Amino acid sequence: MSKFIFVTGGVVSGLGKGITAASLGRLLKCRGLKVTSQKLDPYMNVDPGTMSPFQHGEVFVTDDGAETDLDLGHYERFIDENLTKYSNMTSGRVYWNVLNKERQGEYLGQTVQIIPHVTNEIKDFVMKNAEVSNADVSIVEVGGTIGDIESQPFLEAIRQLALEVGRRNCLFIHVCLVPYISGSDEYKSKPTQHSVKELMAVGIHPDIIVARCDKEIPTDIRKKISLFCNVGEDCVINNTTCRSLYEVPLMLHAQNMDDVVCRDLGLETGADYPMLADWSRMVETIHARQGEIQIALVGKYVKLHDSYLSIVESLNHASFVVGKNVKINWVDSDSVTDETAPEVFKDCAGIILPGGFGHRGVEGMVCSCRYARTHKLPYFGICLGMQIAVIEFARSILGYSDANSREFDELCEHPVIDLMKNQEGVIKGGTMRLGSYPCEVTPGTILEKAYGSTHIDERHRHRYEFNNDYRTQMQEAGLTISGTSPDGTLVEAVEVADQFHVGVQFHPEFKSRPNNAGPLFVEFLKACDK
Template sequence: MQRKYIVVTGGVLSGLGKGIAMASIGNILSSSYKVVPIKCDGYLNVDPGTMNPTEHGEVFVLDDGGEVDMDFGHYERFLGVTCKFDWNLTMGRVFDEIRKKERKGDYLGHTVQMIPHVSNFIRDHFLKVGEESKADVVMIEVGGTIGDMENELYLDAIRSLARKVGRENILFVHLTYVPIPHGVDEQKSKPTQQNINLLRQKGIDPDIVIARCSEMLTEKVRSKIAKFGNLDFDKVLTGIDVDDVYKIPLSFEEQGLSQLLARSLNMPINVDLREWKCLIEKREAATKEIVIGIAGKYTSLEDSYASIVEALKHCEANCGVRIKVKWIDTEKDFDLSDVDGVIVPGGFGSRGTEGKIDVISYCRERGVPFLGICYGLQMAVIEFARNVCGLENANSTEVDGDCVHPVVDILEDQKDVENKGGTMRLGACTAYIKKGSKVFSLYGSEEVSERHRHRYEVNPEYHEALEGKGLVLSGVSPDGTLVEFVELENHPYFVATQAHPELKSSLLKPAPLFMGLVSAC
């Protein structure tokens, strides 16, 4: 079969959910084909690794160590694929690669220009990803909105791609917005009509339009959009607001999306969403509710901890419970009396650390189920060192470089690192798990692989002192020097990991440590 390409663009507003829409389309296709996603971002950062989570959302880390856009979390969770860093393009990375090629002499004798050199590089990258991954379908999401200056080169590359592979092998899906203004109570299609017109001015005619709206589109509005988009009526779908993003593939399929894709790309599609639907129904039927507190420093933007929230949703579906998240700002006074369990997630820097330590102390002393992630493990070790081992002023050198007891210290290979981008301990790392431990019972294996993103680690000089007072080092690196998991024995659930298990969690395969936390509540 000739490889197919599906391009997803967006307009009217940013933040409409193009990543979710593309992941949902891919979810429908993945029953029959190997689907590979590519994300194109217009910013000049090489990757989002050094961006503040409250500005950009969480940084999603891949097995290969790539720091990528959080949409890759949706792709992996919906498609069941392990993504690669090469599948995330930013304009910063594109220009960086062009500069390297120019210095090598690849353009010798030519004036390097935006068009054709940069746009051709982008187009060829799309083709390379498809070839190297052996994908049946390559899906390309163009970040931002149509009309953004930084997307012009991506759109030119996509036009060129269509000419290269043939119009019959590429499908354009445009996500737009239909508002219902307050006081009017009528769906307004004009912004969508104008945005489709702008897209066509860019040389791209949409094959399918998905209009985000708080209710199903009326036939009148669908007809208007179809007319202005030069589309058949059935190629205008509703991206209806839902309380659970995992319902979106089901909504698209109910509107006949798989038939549209099969007809437009001339490829048979056998959709199987039975297990997916069953898990959603199990979550919907749940009557028990528990409260999980997330104690972090980036709580002003929930997207900062998007994968943790998603991992909890996966537990809801698989455990048959409802989880209410309580956000706990560790820089302010907090009340934990109403929580059933607590997560202390990853983070960097000194801000809010003492509050996190107080939260962990509360959980340890009162038997509240606790899960520490990355920085959360380091804070748990500091709390244990201070309050159980009696190591007064124990701390991390990230917080206090002159502390008396540096129970958490910078990794040896990080001490001489100057550049901040892409230089941490990143990606999938193997850990050996202690038999008989809580972690072993959850994973069911002596060897596990989880993703990491950190510069600091539990200081090996304190391993013996910590174990001597009852902290179980239940998982370590293959050479035994790095602590990957810790736990307490005489506690309902007190587990922490240096890894980020939320990054590999999915609806069909929830993260074991999260399942353990929820089950203990």
């Protein structure tokens, strides 16, 4: 049976519970253990797929097509495991499942209540993820902050689960803010004490307290937290702000956090784990970067940088390979016109255009793409960015001035991007092409050079496709179809000859790892660095 580690947060949100959980997962994997991760989100949406990027940030997609919280991206990048639909559950999904079971008579006429029906649904989901992954350790992060009304059923569920599997098989980690008051030059432990008290009020006693602070907290404060929160001194772990997220596992390891976890869970691992040395060398590579490549990221949601979190991290991963830092110039697509483009992109070595939905800002994206193509500035279009490349090519090269996507203009005469035939008339919400799909790569293309293969698998999240009615015209005019579905019916990637001008319908950022950068991101940065 899997061992379970539950990670909760206190005092304020946004402390980095996800990074703490992911970093611990990396440490345990380095010790030879099979690790899986899971996020329990208290919000009432069934999944984040239809949530505004301005509120929620990016939607991360798994191989099996689940639209999930962005923390799953952190998990995958750190533990280097492909997660599944069982790795993310929301309150909305819990209640949806419970109510469907009630309507179908599965509760045999019982009065359906939070306890036991809702909590049982949560526990079953936690156990299912551990079973499907066959992991030695399942790390489960509970979203939100202790004291939130909406998280109470999740806390009750993990309390019950600890009782059922036994405390020797279960560990609770509480991540708390330890604020620094500059006026008095003091670190304050009281918020942590109150947060732990709140957690204990629901029947959960933390085994490890992770003290989140910008700088290392003094020893006397750690002792105070240990005393008042009833945990050993070695179970109070500093989590300070690092130069890179990927330093966090090393910081936690330096405080023996993985030793404490293995000790308390009775996990026996070898003393030698060379994978941690590999991680250390990767971090050294991060700090060895010299020089800078400035990239323009042109998007609809740039006011919240988390909307493009995986793309930013993928650019960072590629920069480790290229050996130069990446500076991102965040460009709101609404601000770009043919007149403003020269000023907007004058200092940029390349343009990356990520995914998005809706017509707002599309014309600015077309202008950005046109500027990149005509000035031979490296261009990398992802999902919508690929569709924009097709629209711009049709307008500028084929002369179809009204060329567009049916998503943006239902009545356009030249819909070079159109709805998939099997989705016509389907309402929005859970109707997209989601998850990992194979792609056949055309030999001699940038795509083949990047991947070193003519067969790849990448993840998708989109609704509209390249319209094959225009395929021959575009190819004859100079657009290269560099990737298709295995049966050749769906266009997955396009290129313009004699320059780095690449658009892909898939999302390569979802599979990039810090120690195994996404191939297309590496080729893009290399082109930008010339």
